[in-house]
Amino acid sequence: MISASFRVRSGVALLVFMAGCGTAKEGTAPRVARVEPVPPPESVWLPAGRFEMGSPAGELGRDVDEGPRTELAFERFQMDVTPVTARAFAARREQVRAKEPQARWWTDAETPAEWLGRCNLDSERTDHPVNCVDWRAARAYCEVIGGELPTEAEWEYAVRASTTSAFWWGESFEAEQVVGSVSCGSRGCLGGTAPVVHAGPRCNGWGLCDMAGNVWQWTATGYQERLGEDAPSEASGVPEKPVHRGGSWLNHIPSLFRSAHRGLAYPKNGLTGVGFRCVHRP
Template sequence: MKRGIYCSVLLFAGITANAQASSGIVVVEAGEFKMGCSAGDSACENDEGPEGGTVVSVPTFSIDKNEVTVAEYEACIAAGKCTRPKDHQRNKYCNVGAEGRDNHPANCVDWQEALDYCHWQGGRLPYEAEWEKAARGQSLTRYPWGQAVSCKQAILDDGVTMGSVPNEPDGCGEDRTWPVGSHAANGYGLNDMHGNAGEWTMNWYDREGITRYASGDLKGPEDGRQRVVRGGSWDENVNNLRSSFRNVKPPVSGRSIYGSIGFRCAYDPK
């Protein structure tokens, strides 16, 4: 079920996706991977393709190690390149303007607000196939660490873990996001690809999107009604954090609050 409450860029040629990225950006080298429904995954939805995955080829790209933080987004606002999103004064789940959350993901952002930030950084949002390749970290399982997930690996609602908020498992008991990088990175050295904040991608949603990507069309349709959001979030259950899960949201929140959605940027090779 699809649900949820709703830096100047330096590219270092020597950094690869097989190592931790000290620069904050990871280069993911060109190659094929199996996109979509993982082997042995009974929770797959119809738009995730056949069990075992579909081979998709992705050119070399770079991607942020962390989700864009409140402090980073506020720097873009101060530079006059980003608009202020819905903030903590508007809704308690929004991180911009919240005391002590400078290192939390910038959430409650509409799709264009996220893209504007990435343009300011010389990048863009990742294409959906790029995002999944990066998130899998060369794994073939439901999650990069195996077939199950808990609060030991990611920030989510696992229905079990309680914390400072009584009787509240969202956000591993904190009923909010956590600072970026609070858990171990995946095989590509990327943090929070699963959980914490869901992440906008460039793509309009296409139910047959994975088939299009396998044919070489990573950009997908030129228009649509909903954009793809990936990774699951602090208030979503374990199935929504699977590497293959495809969430969707209108690009403009309107009266809704996208407290579950943040983003990270991707970059084309120089």
Template sequence: MGCCVPETRICSTGPLPTPARVPPAHDQVPLPGGEFLMGDAFAEGYPADGEQPVHAVRVTPFAIDATTVTVAMFRAFVDDTSWVTVAEREGSSAVFHLAVAAERADITGNDPAAPWWLDVRGADWRRPHGPLSTAELDHPVVHVAWDDALAYCTWAGRRLPTEAEWEYAARGGLAGRRFAWGDELTPDGRWLCNIWQGRFPYANTGADGWLATAPVRSYPPNGLGLYEVAGNVWEWCADWFAPDYYAHSPAADPEGPRSGERRVMRGGSYLCHHTYCHRYRVSARSANTPASSSGNCGFRTVAV
């Protein structure tokens, strides 16, 4: 999975924080639940990702965030709990090579499987591109491991969405479509998501206006009112990942395998491109170890 997000961490976090006395406000989208067809109806997915077979799934009603958790929201969590993220404890995190804002001495290596990922000392949620950068408050928080997302949810009285809930919400009420808005990537020539344009990984034309993350609500919402469910940042889900899970998953409220080594991620990121990571399709799956962090992965939450 190194082309999408590098597997860099194997450590785990400490005790979870105490829940906030006054839970923070989240802009929620209440969804009625129901049955939908989950999976890749176009046979375009990577076999190792296990996007097939297409199967009917029923989800019960739930309320999900309209956007990913922003830097401002995560900062409120850290200010209240003094939480130290995996990236901060480890002292570095993965940054895409064209986005690095650091002295050369702070670049400590790269991912052999994906050399465009550089390990940058001092890169974390406050400094997403390295020590010479500053996170913008209305952008998605990044450099958060699954473990960090879980800690935020514990504090906020929320939880991560299951993979089935995420896909149901991301489809926006459209059945069997390739993207959250239909089957064409750029209908009428319009970019509806923040992904890579140009020749990956060397030149980004910036046709959608961004090299890295865009502020939340930069693109139109899907039919259910969710923003940026394709591109921008990968989103952690609650489930463990298994490529064969769809072949035997329950029809009602599946929660993923009982155990595993990697957690599911959904939605793709600003680095996705059809030539190497066609995972901004609504059925696309990826996964990473729970303590991995990078400059293109965040999360959104669901009401408990």
């Protein structure tokens, strides 16, 4: 596991100078009010290395689009420890809107009636992952904080954390490792997302938490049926079918939480189970 010395925080405190109604007396400093900055995302450095993307032919629950297995190499990069929270997104949503006018998101009050669960923005669930955000909004947020969405390959490299097993913790599903609906046996029976964590059984060997479960996570990669092929993007650079990874609180099928599983968002299912995290490359 990466040691605590690899944990990175970046951010600058914001000072606002308050002018009084009259002129300040000579020799006195102007009143200063400190505005608490939005907590910067906590991230970890992931080591350089090589891995095989995809799943072996005999893996239980394997889908055909998880191959052919492709060997890839990475230089080190940073990834957020947790999915972006509702609090963090809310604090920057005006910047996100300015950067990407076409971005869409839904608040708790705007949650469509046909979607299972609730959208977390503008609710008391500020420490839950932000959900109900589309791909454009996720990309814009990452760019606002100086990062990017991870590629699909980067995401799988990160979730595996040097493991080769079906799940990052082993070959068999373990309910304590994820926020999901497997234990109660039907889609969405858990009821909703859970607060993010920074330690414990939901964190892998590289210190990344909720890489499986809680919310699916958008990637920068467009879907292709075979690994190793590049999907064409729209003229705006937006993938026609962006891949998301990891499984969510909605899912009750264990195989969806495997490290190699690839997901696509479907409009009829809504976005209460979809969020994101960012990467920061040197």
